[in-house]
Amino acid sequence: MSMDIKEIAEQYGTPLYVYDFDYIEERYNSLKDAFAGKKSLINYAVKANSNLSVIAHLAKLGAGADCVSIGEVKRALSAGVSKYQIIFSGVGKRDDEIKAALEYDILLINLESEAEMKRVEMVAKALGKEARISIRVNPNIDPQTHPYISTGLHENKFGVEIEMAKRMYIYAKKSEFLNPVGIHFHIGSQLTKLEPIAEACGIVADLVRSLKAIDIDIKFFDVGGGIGVVYDDEKTISPQAYTDAIFQATKGLDVTILCEPGRYMVANAGVFLTKVLYEKVNEDKRFVIVDGAMNDLIRPSLYNAYHRIEAVAKEGEKTPADVVGPVCESGDFFGKNVPLPALEHNDLIAVHSAGAYGFTMSSNYNTRPKPAEVAIQGDKVKLIRKRETYEDQVRLELECMEESAK
Template identity: 40%
Template sequence: MNKHIDVKNSRANDAGLAKNTQIELDSNCISMVADAVGTPFYCYSPEVIAQAYEELSTALSPVGASVCYAVKANGNLSILQLLSRLGCGMDIVSGGEMERALEAGVPASRIIFSGVGKSPREIARALTEGVHQINVESPAEFHLVADIAASLGLRAPVALRVNPDVDAQTHAKISTGKKGDKFGVALGDVAGLFEAAAGRAEIEMVGLAVHIGSQILDLSPYRRAYGVLADLVRDLRTQGHAVPRLDLGGGIGIAYGDQGAPSVAELAAIIAETVGGLGCALTVEPGRWLVGRAGALVTTVLYTKEAGERTLAIVDAGMNDLVRPALYGAVHPLGVVRSARGGEGQSYGVVGPVCESSDIFGVYDDLPQLAAGDLVAFLCAGAYSASMASTYNARDLVPEVFVSNGRFRIVRRRQTTRELMALEKDTVWQDVESGPAPENRKGIA
């Protein structure tokens, strides 16, 4: 019988994992994939993604809410194709994400374009493609969308993303719904923009949107935010404005350690109690919840060394491959895939090779004695992991692999430094017709 990966938590997350918080990895299969592909690499279980979508869809069915996946969590084409086949729409925040969704076969009619800084080119492309709606986040963007739609002879389906001034009680860098955050239209500006829309034939005001943050574990902020939204809908309707749709955003968290994970059934109940009776078409936009638990970053131990009172295990994955620990202080559960020496009770600081002191993944207890060549995996790494990877230190961009029923398929090949250098070769100087005087062109040879 194949041995499943032995999971260890860091002391930052205490001991033990909440049930069903990560992909169940077959150590023999992952070990063979590592030998074939090389480490580090991301692997995903399409079955875990499909199960998450079905669980969420079932929970939301009583309130009639549709699901649009937040592409920023992981934009791999194979993941987008899988979710699209299941009937999932897409929530995008850039023109590049729109290109990915369209390439994956997602109909434009199932795409919602969010984001605080859409360019004129991105807005024009979204309108031309016929996206389901554009979530506008400022009065200036509202007028730009209207002008572009008028120039194209099109009518823009617009929802106003409101800022409800609700603290999501999550990490400060992923909280998006408080007054002073860059996201959303201030509540005091909403009625005026609905009035402005009534005077512009090129704008179809289709509703309101809200998104208060990511990795939300306590669901009470949703109740407050949706309550603000419900009051706003009622106020707008008394002023004669139709509000046919509500985009409720995403952000529901997963358990990375033993802190527990929120229930999607509880989220559905909150939706029903706050906005369920308004007669609006409802949409939710999860990202991490659908794919986070389905992925792992597999890496090889390169060396062990003593550093003061701590023993370090230096692995071949770095902060460029998985930046969440350095950026957010996140700690991913660690799975032992292959260990030559065995045993238990060892404590290691697991670090990467990048030339930064912040390139540390965590301190993990109760590990076997690690040695060069052993394989470990950072779990719950399906979201905001590969999508945030870089080539810092001129390191290859990590590949991604689907693993299913004893088979694997590379869904993004490793991008090598040699391939990237090709983008920098054979460039030519071009004349600039106008610009600063030569003496002002500092730094130009």
């Protein structure tokens, strides 16, 4: 980021999320260039960072959207994503969500079970519509990532096995209200090795060939997302190596490749800024207590995830400290044994790589307001979400209290 984040923190307050939109554009273009010359569509995974301005920025670049709730579908449409570039995924979809997706006429609905297929067929029949569907296949490949973000093994809740997928495709082909146009897989998030992706692509591509042999014409080959990013010292997958593996697996197939990057686009575009309240020492244990908390950025507590932490514009000898927040939980920390100089009230701390699964996983635990969000593009800084107030948090409750008092 070229802008002075200390000035930004002074202007907009802390805790605060700051996103570099130029970086997001670079990431999108790196993937788009790697797909050059092939039929493809990059569907940004909205769950990673669902701010409307982030989605709109990517939509202007040509991105579609991968959504896992009807709320995310509505966000994508509101942000200017074409309906024919929107995918609706997710393990559990309510009937009203399926109905809305069909009425919005989005590109396709990803199915995760036979039971879900029957519900989609029933809703489509009631509407007198044909549902364009894709089936999420579980290739049973170990993605070699954190178990909480692994999704491609039989022990995970996602997708169906190969033989079940075949039966579902045959059923859908015969149905008057289902149109099986795609196939989908996603083996996990934060993938740093190419081999599991290539292996999964090969398994699913072979399934497509067998389906085409029985006249089931798969048009969309959705490889999911999951390309890893650098939080610490990870070796990651290059966009070109990624697309080369996909092209090799799908050689000879006339399909449009869909991919669903989220973290890859936005993780390292974001920084979380928080101010020091004070330091505390228990015997020989040093704590730096800040105004941000686990309700603002839960990844360290939830996954024991590493985020690089630095003191902004502060020099001096560094000693280990736990960076912790005000929430009444032992899990309320951003980092443990982080080398930091001596810090004083209002010194600024930057938590890096916070653009993905930061604000979107935030909460109001302890009745804490959600942070503001700011975007940097070129030499301009703009507020893209106002800081929440107490009144914002209790509005719906007060309305109910007022109604019941009548």
